[in-house]
Amino acid sequence: MSKSVWIIDDDEIYQMIIKKIITQSEIFNEFEYFLSAKAAIERLKKRAFPDVILVDINMPIMDGWQFLDYLRKEFRDELKNSLIFIVSSSIAYSDIEKAENYKEISGFITKPVNWSNLKMIENMIKRSI
Amino acid sequence: MANNNVKSSHNVFSRRPVITAVLIFLFLLIIGFFILWQRYQILIEQRLNEMSVITEVVEQNIAQTLKTGSSAALSLALQIDDNGDIKNFEEVASQLVDNNPNLDGVETVPDGIIKQVYPYEENKDAINYNILEDPDKRGEALKAIQEKKMFFAGPFELRQGGLAIIGRLPVFIKNEFWGFSAVIIHFDNLIENSGIKELGNGKYDFQFSKLHPVTGEEEFFLERSDNLDLSYSETINLPDGEWNIYVIPTKPQEPFNVLLPVAILIALFSGLFGWFIYYVLRQPGILSQKVKEQSGKLAQSELRFRTIFNQAAIGMMRVDSKTGMILEANQQCKDLLGYSDEELIKLDYRAVSHPEDTGTNTSMMEKLRNNEIREYSLQKRLIRKNGKYLWVNLNVSALWPKGEEATSHIAIIEDISAQIAAKQKLIENEKRFRSLVENSNEIILIINVQGEAIYFTPSLKRITGYDSLSLSGADIFSMIHPQEKESVLEKFMEANENPGTPITDVVMRMKTKFDNYIWVNATITNLLNEKSIDGYVVNLRDVTGKMEAEINLNKSYDFVMEQNKRLLNFAYIVSHNLRSHSSNFQSILELYEIDGNKDDKTCYINMLHKVSENLNQSLHDLNEVVSINTNLNIVAAPIKVRDYLIKSIDVLSLQIDRKRGKIINDIPEEMVVNFNPAYMESILLNFITNALRYSHQERDPVIKISAEKISDKWIMEIRDNGIGIDLDKYGEKVFGLYQTFTSNAESRGVGLFISKNQIEAMGGEIKIESCINKGTIFKILFK
Numbered sequence: 001m002s003k004s005v006w007i008i009d010d011d012e013i014y015q016m017i018i019k020k021i022i023t024q025s026e027i028f029n030e031f032e033y034f035l036s037a038k039a040a041i042e043r044l045k046k047r048a049f050p051d052v053i054l055v056d057i058n059m060p061i062m063d064g065w066q067f068l069d070y071l072r073k074e075f076r077d078e079l080k081n082s083l084i085f086i087v088s089s090s091i092a093y094s095d096i097e098k099a100e101n102y103k104e105i106s107g108f109i110t111k112p113v114n115w116s117n118l119k120m121i122e123n124m125i126k127r128s129i
Numbered sequence: 130m131a132n133n134n135v136k137s138s139h140n141v142f143s144r145r146p147v148i149t150a151v152l153i154f155l156f157l158l159i160i161g162f163f164i165l166w167q168r169y170q171i172l173i174e175q176r177l178n179e180m181s182v183i184t185e186v187v188e189q190n191i192a193q194t195l196k197t198g199s200s201a202a203l204s205l206a207l208q209i210d211d212n213g214d215i216k217n218f219e220e221v222a223s224q225l226v227d228n229n230p231n232l233d234g235v236e237t238v239p240d241g242i243i244k245q246v247y248p249y250e251e252n253k254d255a256i257n258y259n260i261l262e263d264p265d266k267r268g269e270a271l272k273a274i275q276e277k278k279m280f281f282a283g284p285f286e287l288r289q290g291g292l293a294i295i296g297r298l299p300v301f302i303k304n305e306f307w308g309f310s311a312v313i314i315h316f317d318n319l320i321e322n323s324g325i326k327e328l329g330n331g332k333y334d335f336q337f338s339k340l341h342p343v344t345g346e347e348e349f350f351l352e353r354s355d356n357l358d359l360s361y362s363e364t365i366n367l368p369d370g371e372w373n374i375y376v377i378p379t380k381p382q383e384p385f386n387v388l389l390p391v392a393i394l395i396a397l398f399s400g401l402f403g404w405f406i407y408y409v410l411r412q413p414g415i416l417s418q419k420v421k422e423q424s425g426k427l428a429q430s431e432l433r434f435r436t437i438f439n440q441a442a443i444g445m446m447r448v449d450s451k452t453g454m455i456l457e458a459n460q461q462c463k464d465l466l467g468y469s470d471e472e473l474i475k476l477d478y479r480a481v482s483h484p485e486d487t488g489t490n491t492s493m494m495e496k497l498r499n500n501e502i503r504e505y506s507l508q509k510r511l512i513r514k515n516g517k518y519l520w521v522n523l524n525v526s527a528l529w530p531k532g533e534e535a536t537s538h539i540a541i542i543e544d545i546s547a548q549i550a551a552k553q554k555l556i557e558n559e560k561r562f563r564s565l566v567e568n569s570n571e572i573i574l575i576i577n578v579q580g581e582a583i584y585f586t587p588s589l590k591r592i593t594g595y596d597s598l599s600l601s602g603a604d605i606f607s608m609i610h611p612q613e614k615e616s617v618l619e620k621f622m623e624a625n626e627n628p629g630t631p632i633t634d635v636v637m638r639m640k641t642k643f644d645n646y647i648w649v650n651a652t653i654t655n656l657l658n659e660k661s662i663d664g665y666v667v668n669l670r671d672v673t674g675k676m677e678a679e680i681n682l683n684k685s686y687d688f689v690m691e692q693n694k695r696l697l698n699f700a701y702i703v704s705h706n707l708r709s710h711s712s713n714f715q716s717i718l719e720l721y722e723i724d725g726n727k728d729d730k731t732c733y734i735n736m737l738h739k740v741s742e743n744l745n746q747s748l749h750d751l752n753e754v755v756s757i758n759t760n761l762n763i764v765a766a767p768i769k770v771r772d773y774l775i776k777s778i779d780v781l782s783l784q785i786d787r788k789r790g791k792i793i794n795d796i797p798e799e800m801v802v803n804f805n806p807a808y809m810e811s812i813l814l815n816f817i818t819n820a821l822r823y824s825h826q827e828r829d830p831v832i833k834i835s836a837e838k839i840s841d842k843w844i845m846e847i848r849d850n851g852i853g854i855d856l857d858k859y860g861e862k863v864f865g866l867y868q869t870f871t872s873n874a875e876s877r878g879v880g881l882f883i884s885k886n887q888i889e890a891m892g893g894e895i896k897i898e899s900c901i902n903k904g905t906i907f908k909i910l911f912k
Contacts, residue, residue, distance in 0.1 A: 011709060013740050017716040024723075058705060060869035060876065089709035092701050111712035114719070 154403030222247030594642030
């Protein structure tokens with residue numbers, strides 16, 4: 001069974017790191033990387049939603065929250081089939097609190113992302129299926 | 130004394146006015162009637178005289194007529210000859226009758242038989258009438274024969290008609306009776322010739338009577354009124370015919386009637402006079418009654434006044450106006466002064482007066498004595514026997530009639546020491562309160578309904594500099610800052626609706642004389658109902674220091690809040706930014722340890738280098754931000770902006786050329802602002818870089834930098850023709866730290882943040898206007 005994951009983050013270093021980690025974890029067999037939320041939206045318009053989306057909060061032009069608001073508005077139904085995780089270096093309580101108000105958000109992951117984070121995501125995918 | 134005079138004038142008459150009046154009435158009446166009676170007698174006598182005169186004349190007239198008749202009869206008789214014939218009867222007769230108006234006819238009566246008559250026609254019926262055979266006439270005829278003299282018979286009805294008297298003269302021829310020579314006198318003619326009618330003149334009536342020769346009764350021949358009373362008559366006896374003639378007054382009561390109105394007048398006058406006497410005599414009685422009443426009252430009122438004098442709660446004394454000696458004093462007066470009666474009456478009023486007050490009193494007294502005034506009053510001090518002063522209200526009134534020489538006066542003394550003391554206390558209180566009010570740091574105003582300040586404390590000048598407030602209402606309100614004017618007026622309205630209730634904490638700015646505003650806290654109290662105030666009392670407290678402190682505090686608070694917000698934001702950014710680097714380090718190192726692959730490890734080391742570079746950059750940025758925010762004492766110096774811009778353009782010339790950009794320097798030469806030079810450099814570089822960075826792809830960047838001075842403040846404008854930014858979407862985030870809105874790799878979200886902070890640190894402001902795809906304008910407002 002193929003599992004797809006999208007990573008949306010403007011930090012190129014992080015992108016390189018997460019790529020390594022995801023590859024090594026072998027949980028997902030499909031993955032795509034976006035340096036901006038805008039690019040991800042363009043892609044969403046062309047293909048089906050991935051199983052998991054990992055999105056950063058602080059990004060130029062469109063931040064994580066704006067991205068989520070857009071999805072809520074434009075892809076209401078498709079959103080239900082995806083697990084969305086906020087991945088941020090922020091440990092600000094306000095951000096965590098805000099994330100809890102989005103029922104579409106499955107979890108809040110504080111950087112750095114590690115194995116155990118991916119394992120949890122895997123478990124949640126299994127449960128949801 | 131007047132009493133006795135009145136009494137002595139009392140006599141019998143005045144005591145019995147009715148009897149006196151009646152007596153006088155009767156007396157006058159009797160006198161009047163006595164005179165009247167005499168007058169009446171005179172009138173009666175006059176009438177009798179008149180009547181006797183009339184009868185005399187009548188008698189003479191009748192006698193004349195009869196004499197005429199006699200002579201006519203005699204003349205006729207002489208014509209008779211011895212034979213008893215009359216030769217020329219007609220001629221003689223006509224001569225006799227026609228020449229004598231008293232005669233109506235003649236006849237010859239031989240042997241008693243009427244033979245010849247003249248005038249014939251009238252008397253022919255009597256011819257051959259034998260009078261001696263007529264019983265009515267025979268007597269008289271025989272009487273004439275017997276006495277041998279003329280006798281007038283009648284009056285009787287003639288045979289030929291008409292009432293007449295006949296005078297018959299017996300004619301004897303040779304002593305032998307021949308017959309009669311007779312004359313006829315009509316009765317009417319006789320009466321007419323007697324002059325009765327003319328003489329009577331309406332006042333008298335007449336009657337003619339004769340005793341009937343046969344019957345002997347008195348026969349009346351004239352028509353007479355029934356009411357004629359013969360008792361008033363005068364009688365004439367005519368022996369020739371045995372007649373009586375009566376003269377009778379037609380109005381026998383006339384004298385009485387004439388005198389009756391006079392009698393009434395007399396009676397009336399007597400009555401009136403009697404009444405007048407009664408009235409006059411009664412007056413002393415009434416007067417004495419009144420006097421009695423008055424004297425009773427006088428005695429009563431004197432008693433009353435005496436009692437009042439003695440018992441009055443105010444002091445009264447009678448003083449000799451010339452000498453000033455006290456004549457008498459009442460109990461209260463003695464009590465007030467502490468002297469006994471004997472002591473007081475030996476004293477001069479000046480002796481009990483305070484020396485400071487005697488001057489006024491003496492001059493007033495002088496005026497009183499000179500009749501310039503009738504009374505006066507003043508407040509003065511008296512000296513008691515024990516030497517203490519007593520404040521009194523003194524009322525002095527003259528006791529002598531106006532205009533006459535001064536005798537004595539009455540002085541009414543009222544103890545007013547309590548009032549004076551109270552008044553003194555009131556003045557002191559007033560003084561104390563006034564000094565409290567005037568020396569307080571509050572301004573107290575009383576503003577009347579027209580909005581005029583009718584009172585203000587001296588603190589007004591101390592605090593506002595105004596010597597006085599203009600009396601126009603509008604001016605008072607014009608002193609209030611326009612922003613608070615309306616709310617202050619509302620407070621006045623509120624005060625208006627709540628009289629007596631202070632409206633507190635009316636805070637406003639008030640313009641001073643020096644054209645600046647001070648903050649005052651006012652309390653407005655509507656005391657329009659208070660008679661002594663009749664206005665709004667406004668207490669003004671200068672709270673400028675407090676208000677300024679408050680404003681500064683608020684500013685500081687806002688500033689601190691802003692700083693706090695900034696710090697929170699900063700902390701967030703720092704934590705996020707630095708954590709992102711640290712997490713990257715962590716992740717790379719973890720991967721490094723797991724991956725044994727040499728190529729990979731080299732890659733990880735390169736990545737670590739990159740992360741470290743990024744971290745360095747972040748730290749540099751943060752340092753810059755922190756340095757602006759922390760260093761509050763950055764030196765500002767006058768800077769000629771144009772020179773700095775030229776320098777910046779020079780520094781950036783390579784970048785500008787690369788972008789084929791054009792920079793227009795429109796900064797005026799004279800623009801000099803107080804600014805930190807390093808900040809100015811940084812700001813200019815940042816804005817120009819920004820404009821070049823976000824230039825539009827389709828056109829070469831044109832950046833125009835200009836400045837103008839608006840109300841003493843410089844405004845610099847940086848206008849570009851770049852891509853612009855959606856301000857509706859991003860708004861103030863533009864100036865936020867790490868806020869980037871493009872995918873431009875060069876933008877780190879620090880430049881504008883730093884520039885804004887630098888400008889604000891120098892007390893300036895920055896504003897942005899932008900239009901997508903057209904360009905952006907930044908405006909910097911210098912302090």
